[in-house]
Amino acid sequence: MPDDPVAAVAGALGDSVLERVEFRGEVTLSVSAEHLLGALREAQAAGFIFLTDLTAIDRHPAEPRFEVVYLLTAPDARARLRVKVQVSGTDPRVPSATAVWPGANWLEREVFDLFGIRFDGHPDLRRILMPDEWEGHPLRKDFPLVEEPVQFLGHTPNVPSDIIPKTPPRQS
Amino acid sequence: MSDLTRETLVINMGPQHPSTHGVLRLILDLEGEVIAGSEAVIGYLHTGFEKEMETRTYHQNIVFPPRIEYLATFIEEQAYVTAVEKLLGITPPKRAEVIRVVLAELSRIASHLVWLGTSAIDLNVSSVFMYCFRDREEVLDIFEMVSGQRMMHGYFRIGGLQWDLPDGFVERVRGFLDGFPGRIDEYEALLTDNLIWRQRTEGVAVLTPDDAIRYGCTGPILRGSGVDYDVRRAFPYGGYAEYEFDVPLGTRGDAFDRYRIRMEEMRQSRRIALQALQRLPGGPVMVDDRKVALPPRRELVRSMEAVIHQFKLVSEGIHPPAGEVYAAVESPRGEKGYYLVSDGSNRPVRVRVRAPSFSNLQVLPVLIFRRYVADVVVAIASIDIVLGDVDR
Numbered sequence: 001m002p003d004d005p006v007a008a009v010a011g012a013l014g015d016s017v018l019e020r021v022e023f024r025g026e027v028t029l030s031v032s033a034e035h036l037l038g039a040l041r042e043a044q045a046a047g048f049i050f051l052t053d054l055t056a057i058d059r060h061p062a063e064p065r066f067e068v069v070y071l072l073t074a075p076d077a078r079a080r081l082r083v084k085v086q087v088s089g090t091d092p093r094v095p096s097a098t099a100v101w102p103g104a105n106w107l108e109r110e111v112f113d114l115f116g117i118r119f120d121g122h123p124d125l126r127r128i129l130m131p132d133e134w135e136g137h138p139l140r141k142d143f144p145l146v147e148e149p150v151q152f153l154g155h156t157p158n159v160p161s162d163i164i165p166k167t168p169p170r171q172s
Numbered sequence: 173m174s175d176l177t178r179e180t181l182v183i184n185m186g187p188q189h190p191s192t193h194g195v196l197r198l199i200l201d202l203e204g205e206v207i208a209g210s211e212a213v214i215g216y217l218h219t220g221f222e223k224e225m226e227t228r229t230y231h232q233n234i235v236f237p238p239r240i241e242y243l244a245t246f247i248e249e250q251a252y253v254t255a256v257e258k259l260l261g262i263t264p265p266k267r268a269e270v271i272r273v274v275l276a277e278l279s280r281i282a283s284h285l286v287w288l289g290t291s292a293i294d295l296n297v298s299s300v301f302m303y304c305f306r307d308r309e310e311v312l313d314i315f316e317m318v319s320g321q322r323m324m325h326g327y328f329r330i331g332g333l334q335w336d337l338p339d340g341f342v343e344r345v346r347g348f349l350d351g352f353p354g355r356i357d358e359y360e361a362l363l364t365d366n367l368i369w370r371q372r373t374e375g376v377a378v379l380t381p382d383d384a385i386r387y388g389c390t391g392p393i394l395r396g397s398g399v400d401y402d403v404r405r406a407f408p409y410g411g412y413a414e415y416e417f418d419v420p421l422g423t424r425g426d427a428f429d430r431y432r433i434r435m436e437e438m439r440q441s442r443r444i445a446l447q448a449l450q451r452l453p454g455g456p457v458m459v460d461d462r463k464v465a466l467p468p469r470r471e472l473v474r475s476m477e478a479v480i481h482q483f484k485l486v487s488e489g490i491h492p493p494a495g496e497v498y499a500a501v502e503s504p505r506g507e508k509g510y511y512l513v514s515d516g517s518n519r520p521v522r523v524r525v526r527a528p529s530f531s532n533l534q535v536l537p538v539l540i541f542r543r544y545v546a547d548v549v550v551a552i553a554s555i556d557i558v559l560g561d562v563d564r
Contacts, residue, residue, distance in 0.1 A: 023495040024258055049385050053526045057513055075401040103388035106534045129215040138223055145227055167488045169516025
């Protein structure tokens with residue numbers, strides 16, 4: 001077991017790490033989609049045995065639009081590592097991590113359901129939270145947040161109140 | 173007869189079966205009474221909390237965590253405010269941290285009591301349910317005394333607490349904790365040496381350590397399989413590094429081990445809460461940072477700056493720096509984490525709730541494969557899911 005598994009993974013991956021960000025003591029390594037599974041296996045071998053979380057971020061309207069985020073935990077070394085892969089907004093696809101961690105199965109289904117990102121090699125990529133016949137992917141930024149139409153006569157859907165408007169970042 | 177055993181019968185359990193602890197639907201493929209395959213169908217309680225939280229300010233979002241997981245409400249609030257505080261790079265005052273620990277451990281006790289009571293009902297021991305809810309009621313009364321609410325408190329604030337403790341809080345908590353070990357002993361006397369309880373749980377719903385890790389299980393279900401991972405130990409938060417407590421581990425990974433672990437965790441929670449009460453320091457309960465906390469009312473009539481700060485915080489809210497953080501706490505069900513992505517504006521770009529129940533439920537088909545239908549009920553009970561947490 002290496003002393004600093006984060007450095008060990010970063011070292012083993014070498015040039016395939018596109019970007020290394022450290023914020024509040026948390027390290028994020030960005031890799032390309034073709035190096036993703038290799039990076040995850042490398043991390044698993046270095047002690048990151050838990051796939052704690054798998055999720056995505058929508059950067060709409062920026063391109064590449066999506067980031068798929070893998071949060072890994074090494075319980076023995078008490079370390080965490082985030083691996084990111086950027087995905088284009090047109091036909092977003094990532095290789096599935098289910099071969100590395102079977103627990104990725106539901107997590108990837110959730111990302112597919114809510115973001116519409118497809119995972120190549122996933123054994124059973126179906127919606128998991130939303131109804132099967134649902135249209136669209138709710139966590140995308142261009143999916144509007146409005147009240148769902150209800151089957152009652154005389155009911156008009158409301159737009160949620162916007163009491164505190166969004167303000168841009170402060171210049172410091 | 174032989175044809176009957178070979179034929180596969182598909183049946184539905186739920187979505188409203190009492191033993192599914194919420195709105196869970198289970199599709200079981202049966203060969204006789206043996207489960208040849210199963211699938212959990214979730215999403216019936218999906219409310220879109222993550223989407224909602226993207227559209228509100230960091231402070232407004234405090235209302236959501238206790239509604240996501242409604243059995244360990246203070247632990248949920250702690251998880252969210254810890255994440256925002258990490259994003260801001262601030263630490264709450266010591267007194268606020270210690271109070272949070274007391275309330276979080278009481279929440280753990282309350283949550284495990286609900287688990288014990290409902291699990292006992294699943295196995296037809298209805299008296300334990302009454303006793304557990306009697307005790308939980310006392311804990312909820314303490315919560316009401318502190319925050320004004322039994323469940324959806326909104327008492328934890330980014331940078332501290334809404335207000336200081338009411339008079340008589342420490343005595344009341346001590347009063348509850350003093351009588352508590354005797355009550356746990358009573359419940360254990362009702363269950364641990366109960367032949368039916370043991371036969372229904374021992375060797376049932378077995379999970380190997382390897383499977384537990386590969387499926388991302390956390391909490392008592394992971395520790396029941398003997399894997400030593402508790403967020404309070406591995407990644408201490410909120411001052412947990414300073415408390416003495418044991419992390420109970422199982423050996424066989426069956427439902428009985430998980431039961432024993434939760435019982436011991438309640439005793440350990442009591443131990444932590446007593447240590448916290450012992451060292452409860454004086455001082456403020458809110459951080460002294462005008463970019464985060466509202467100025468005290470008495471300053472508003474004297475200082476123009478205080479008025480401006482008050483106005484900016486109420487009309488816009490907190491502006492954390494751009495970046496992303498993940499902060500996790502040990503909830504009664506496992507690792508509960510909040511992953512926040514900020515672009516520097518007053519609303520998060522992404523709030524991701526890492527739900528322990530979601531990962532733990534995924535392992536259910538492994539637990540019940542080739543077992544009897546009656547064991548399904550035990551398996552679901554021993555995972556201790558909260559469907560609000562699974563579906564979010």
